[in-house]
Every structure is written in structure tokens, then in C-alpha cells.
Amino acid sequence: MPELPEVETIVRDLQSRLVGRVIQSVAVVLPKVVAAPAASQFCRLLQGREITHLRRRGKYILMDLAGDWTLVFHLRLTGQLVYSATAEPFPKHTHLVFYLDQGVLRFTDLRQFGRVRLVPSREIDQVPGLRELGVEPLGPEFNEKEFCRRLKASRRMIKPLLLDQAFLAGLGNIYTDEALHRAGIHPERPAATLKAQEARALYRSIREVLREGIDFRGTSVQHYLDGAGQPGRFQEILRVYRRQGLPCPACGTAVARIRCGGRGTYYCPSCQPRR
Numbered sequence: 276m277p278e279l280p281e282v283e284t285i286v287r288d289l290q291s292r293l294v295g296r297v298i299q300s301v302a303v304v305l306p307k308v309v310a311a312p313a314a315s316q317f318c319r320l321l322q323g324r325e326i327t328h329l330r331r332r333g334k335y336i337l338m339d340l341a342g343d344w345t346l347v348f349h350l351r352l353t354g355q356l357v358y359s360a361t362a363e364p365f366p367k368h369t370h371l372v373f374y375l376d377q378g379v380l381r382f383t384d385l386r387q388f389g390r391v392r393l394v395p396s397r398e399i400d401q402v403p404g405l406r407e408l409g410v411e412p413l414g415p416e417f418n419e420k421e422f423c424r425r426l427k428a429s430r431r432m433i434k435p436l437l438l439d440q441a442f443l444a445g446l447g448n449i450y451t452d453e454a455l456h457r458a459g460i461h462p463e464r465p466a467a468t469l470k471a472q473e474a475r476a477l478y479r480s481i482r483e484v485l486r487e488g489i490d491f492r493g494t495s496v497q498h499y500l501d502g503a504g505q506p507g508r509f510q511e512i513l514r515v516y517r518r519q520g521l522p523c524p525a526c527g528t529a530v531a532r533i534r535c536g537g538r539g540t541y542y543c544p545s546c547q548p549r550r
């Protein structure tokens with residue numbers, strides 16, 4: 276699933292290509308990907324609207340349109356939002372096509388879990404999913420002291436807590452495993468047992484892996500492509516994620532895989548002891 280760095284990369288790519296473009300028409304190939312309103316109304320409301328701005332919140336892409344409407348995209352597992360300058364033959368699994376005054380924007384999704392919703396911009400905060408989101412880990416409101424206090428107050432294991440979008444917006448399986456490795460913390464540690472020094476290390480490593488993820492334009496281990504249809508490069512420097520049995524780059528111990536909170540989880544048994 277695209278996480279914060281992948282979604283941020285897509286938003287930046289599309290920002291430069293889409294702002295100022297006008298949606299001339301929309302083709303809904305698979306109606307269920309439009310969460311609201313009904314497909315016919317969705318198309319009618321979008322026709323003739325200029326795209327004014329793109330932004331990200333958690334793993335959501337927000338596309339602001341003239342007249343105070345916003346398109347909210349959630350790519351979920353395998354969704355892709357790709358701009359192309361020409362109306363080239365569409366790839367398989369194209370569910371939605373936005374025909375612009377210059378070029379086209381396609382929404383494709385192999386697994387069909389991704390959704391788009393058109394909402395009045397002032398109602399963004401009420402959209403299910405967006406409504407519950409916690410702080411942005413790269414934003415100014417993500418504060419080290421407050422983070423440490425909330426870890427202490429939690430009764431949950433650290434990895435599922437970090438994956439909870441209401442706790443922190445934008446982390447998924449890849450960057451959580453990488454952040455915990457860099458901080459030397461076992462994914463099953465109860466959050467409240469982290470020492471102050473460990474909590475601070477985790478705070479720093481979360482921001483570090485997310486920033487590097489953006490610098491490397493995201494991780495392409497499965498389906499992720501950027502806004503221009505190109506893969507990212509963060510998979511080249513992954514330390515534990517999907518590296519089961521391979522040597523930990525820090526100490527040489529074989530990376531292990533466990534289930535943690537129902538998710539496949541990768542960690543180094545030496546660098547991240549259970550204690």
C-alpha cells in the first residue's frame with residue numbers, strides 16, 4: 276500500500292502537471308470506485324472545473340477544484356493515479372479517466388479497493404477516514420515530548436500503535452518496520468515500556484525514514500508508481516522490510532519475519548532485542 280512518502284511523491288508530481296488544467300469530461304468505467312456522489316452526478320459536477328491545488332493528508336490525495344470542491348483519493352492497496360500527456364491506450368484495470376484540456380489523468384487499481392470521493396472543500400474534515408486521522412509525522416505539530424508522553428500512556432504494542440492512523444497519519448508496514456529497526460526497538464514491545472531514550476530515537480527515526488522515502492521517491496516492491504508512472508528507489512536501501520534471511524546491514528544477523536498485530540513484520544533479532 277502506498278504510504279506517506281509514496282503519496283507525497285505522487286502529489287508533488289501531479290501538482291506540477293495538473294494545476295491550472297481543466298477537467299473537460301470524466302469516464303467512470305467501474306462505478307464502485309466512486310464512493311460519492313453517484314457516478315452520473317460525479318461526472319456532471321466535475322465537468323469544466325479547473326484544478327487549483329494538490330495536497331496530501333496521511334495517505335490521502337486531496338485535489339482542490341475551482342468552486343470549492345475537492346476530490347479525495349485513497350489508493351489503498353494497489354491504486355495508481357498517473358498523468359499522461361497523450362490519451363495513449365489505457366492499461367488494464369483503468370477504472371476512471373479524467374480528460375483534461377491537456378493530457379489525461381487515469382485511476383487504475385488491480386485489487387479495486389481504492390476509492391475517490393467528491394466533496395465540498397469545507398466538509399473535508401468530516402470525510403470518513405480523514406476525520407479520524409492523527410498528526411502528520413513530518414508536520415510541525417508532531418512534537419517529540421508529546422509523542423513520548425503518548426507512548427507512555429498506551430497499553431498497545433509499539434508496531435500496531437504506529438500503524439494506527441488515528442495515532443499518527445501516513446505510516447504503513449514498510450516505514451514502520453524500517454523506523455523500528457533504525458531505533459533498535461522490537462516491534463512487539465509494549466509502547467509504555469520504551470525508555471525515554473528509545474522513544475526519542477524512534478521519534479527521530481520515523482521522521483528520518485519518511486524523509487528518505489520521499490527523497491528516494493517512494494518504495495516500489497509491488498505496485499507503486501509515481502504520478503508519472505515511474506517506480507521509486509527506496510527499495511534499494513531497505514534494511515529489514517521483505518529481507519527475511521538476508522543479513523542486517525548494521526550487524527550481519529539474518530533478518531527475521533514474524534506476525535505482529537496481524538501484519539507480516541521484519542526485524543533484526545540482534546539490533547532489536549525483546550528485552
Ligand SMILES: [Zn+2]
Nearest residue numbers: 523526543546
Ligand atoms: Zn542487526
